[in-house]
Amino acid sequence: MNNPLSYDGKRVLVAGCFSGMGAATATIVKELGAHVTGFDIKRPEIAIDEFREVDARDDAAVRSAVDAVAANGPIDVLFYCAGLSPVHPDFDVILVNFLGLRETVEACVPHMPQGGAIATISSAAGMGYLASMPELAEFLALSSRDEQRRAIEAKTDQPGFNAYAFSKMCTIFYTLQRGATLAPETGVRINCISPGPTATPMMPDFVETAGKSYMDRYPRPLGGDATPEQQAWILAFLGSDLASYINGENLYTDGGTSGGVMTGSISAAALMPDAPS
Numbered sequence: 367m368n369n370p371l372s373y374d375g376k377r378v379l380v381a382g383c384f385s386g387m388g389a390a391t392a393t394i395v396k397e398l399g400a401h402v403t404g405f406d407i408k409r410p411e412i413a414i415d416e417f418r419e420v421d422a423r424d425d426a427a428v429r430s431a432v433d434a435v436a437a438n439g440p441i442d443v444l445f446y447c448a449g450l451s452p453v454h455p456d457f458d459v460i461l462v463n464f465l466g467l468r469e470t471v472e473a474c475v476p477h478m479p480q481g482g483a484i485a486t487i488s489s490a491a492g493m494g495y496l497a498s499m500p501e502l503a504e505f506l507a508l509s510s511r512d513e514q515r516r517a518i519e520a521k522t523d524q525p526g527f528n529a530y531a532f533s534k535m536c537t538i539f540y541t542l543q544r545g546a547t548l549a550p551e552t553g554v555r556i557n558c559i560s561p562g563p564t565a566t567p568m569m570p571d572f573v574e575t576a577g578k579s580y581m582d583r584y585p586r587p588l589g590g591d592a593t594p595e596q597q598a599w600i601l602a603f604l605g606s607d608l609a610s611y612i613n614g615e616n617l618y619t620d621g622g623t624s625g626g627v628m629t630g631s632i633s634a635a636a637l638m639p640d641a642p643s
């Protein structure tokens with residue numbers, strides 16, 4: 367029997383391959399047989415076939431790096447794992463977490479064969495997307511960098527706006543919306559995962575922004591934080607032929623927190639920020 371999780375003969379691009387879930391994904395799919403190219407602003411120490419220094423905030427750099435990779439053969443699977451935590455300036459967070467993601471996806475699509483797959487990372491922080499659909503559709507329709515920047519600057523002045531959560535809601539909305547058009551146009555699937563707390567180099571930033579007591583009391587039905595590898599195996603599954611009928615989907619990989627909050631078995635109050643002391 368053929369192994370449907372095999373990446374033998376597949377050319378894979380991992381954006382955000384330096385650390386965390388991206389490094390784990392690149393390592394796993396390489397072990398599963400893929401030829402792996404990595405993009406990042408930092409050169410990784412993991413064993414992959416090719417590395418290109420690419421800043422996800424720079425559309426032109428993304429497009430030319432994708433074209434250079436595709437000059438050597440098709441891109442069968444794209445994993446977009448680059449991301450910035452909430453400690454960074456709002457528009458950088460939007461650029462790396464969503465606009466760079468969309469640019470990388472759309473740059474890769476013309477080079478992907480029928481049966482290709484894209485899996486990206488949103489976050490359980492994007493859980494509120496259903497309540498924000500019109501706002502998300504409006505932002506996604508903006509095409510110029512100036513308009514996008516102005517829209518985020520205007521939101522930054524609104525009480526309660528969180529650029530990290532907004533970037534993650536944009537990713538979920540885009541994935542659900544694009545899955546319905548991309549597959550019939552090209553035969554390529556697109557999905558995203560929404561992890562909960564995961565033990566990567568980004569974790570200390572969440573402790574810094576949300577507070578240690580908040581992160582300690584954050585509900586974790588499965589116990590502790592996920593490992594980067596636990597998330598990476600799910601990405602590897604979504605990119606593989608095993609997931610050939612999963613498309614336009616956001617998969618919560620938070621151990622059950624989101625489901626509990628949505629259905630009331632976990633109190634939504636558990637996700638409220640700490641009161642100022």
Ligand SMILES: NC(=O)c1ccc[n+]([C@@H]2O[C@H](COP(=O)([O-])OP(=O)(O)OC[C@H]3O[C@@H](n4cnc5c(N)ncnc54)[C@H](O)[C@@H]3O)[C@@H](O)[C@H]2O)c1
Pocket residue numbers: 381382383384385386387388405406407408420421422423447448449450451462463487488489490560561562563564565566567568569594
């Ligand atoms: N760690 C968590 O608890 C958690 C939870 C939910 C979602 N996420 C999301 O998972 C994704 C991966 O994060 P991680 O936890 O593995 O953290 P990480 O910091 O280890 O990985 C982020 C990667 O993005 C790269 N990167 C940053 N800026 C870049 C840029 N301008 N251009 C290209 N690459 C850039 C980094 O070098 C790094 O390799 C992010 O989107 C993050 O928001 C993380």
